[in-house]
Amino acid sequence: MPAVKKTRILLLYGGWRGHSPKRFADFALTKLLTDYDVTCSESLRSLRRPYLDGFDCLLPIWTFGKLSDKQQEALLGAVAEGLGYVGWHGNASSFLECRPHKFMLGGQFVGHPGGNHIKYPVRFLNNDPLVKGLKDVTVRSEQYYLLVDPAVKVLADSPVHGGEQRWLKGVTMPVAWKKKWGRGRVFYCALGHTVNVLETPPVTTLLKRALAWACRNSSQKF
Template identity: 40%
Template sequence: MQAKQALIVWGGWDGHQPKEVAGLLAGLLQDAGFEVEISDTLDRFKDAESLKAVDLIVPIWTMGTIGKDQLGPLLQAVKENGTGIAGCHGGMGDSFRMEVEYQFMVGGQWVAHPGNDGVRYTVNMRQPDHPLVRGIEDFEVSSEKYYMHVDPAIDVLATTTFEGYGPGGSDVLMPVVWTKKYGAGKVYYCSLGHQANIVAMPPVLELMKRGMVWAAR
């Protein structure tokens, strides 16, 4: 059986250590039997024909801008060809802030991280019997806590709580891990992963491995 093909494209804001995160995620995919290509340029998306052979795209590109000739083939690969897309933190959930169709595909967009880096919070599994989180216990992390605007169509697998941000000082349940569909393609997102040390946490590695494998065509 031919190995599935994964494409990791990294760049953007260096503070999220995109190169290091790309290495970690590439290792997970290789261990799962994927052939992995790593690119540090968005121009890799320009070749729509070659993207048809890719089973999974993993963007690791915080902020920045993307040209129409780069974004168009990316969206087409997922929506029309069924290529999966999976990623984490700002590398997928805070990319290309002016591109609303990209945000629609992802299913959410970062808007704030109150307290910045180093906030200690709990990640709670919302569907403990779901295969993407089964056996992963709730865990604590000290990192950026992402407050996001999210698509109501996402399937939420894990959440965290923002205390006092709701009406009258009520708590807000915020998605951390979700899946969705974008046309023919499957989408997986995890808001954890501010830097490589967070991605390297055992529960985060497991979440990312399962999510990437699931999203692949």
């Protein structure tokens, strides 16, 4: 019998070192991607076609950075034609000069009121297979305040702590969502300032499900 072809993932990591991209890449390789055929890259030069068309999903662990016009066109075009895209945390601050990337991702980081180590609950909205059965968690980390596309399907949310911006206290903020970009499936989770938050079992499960869901030609319903 011919060998079963594994789903191909491009793990792209780098950018701002303050978000420890290598450490998160190691987490992804050992906890999320063991069942996939993974190619690792530390260069945005990987964002080119037809190279991207050989993968089923892109996992970018990249904060800040700048895309060339050709890289932007290749990335958005590949996703629109079916390449899956799964990002977390600092990905909402990736490629700040690239408005189309924000449009594709469905959100943009604007701050984390309360600082780096606040305690807050995360509620999974059990109306979707990606979060079905997951128990709500409480984390101690940054709480991202995001500008979010109203077209996304929110999978998890949290009441905003607010910090010094007391007028924000209690606002409901999306924490994870999914959306489409053409034929491509896009997922984002705001958690992930530190690896231990992603190692929380319900969060790890969510990321695993998101990868399986987002991959090109996934049999899972949107």
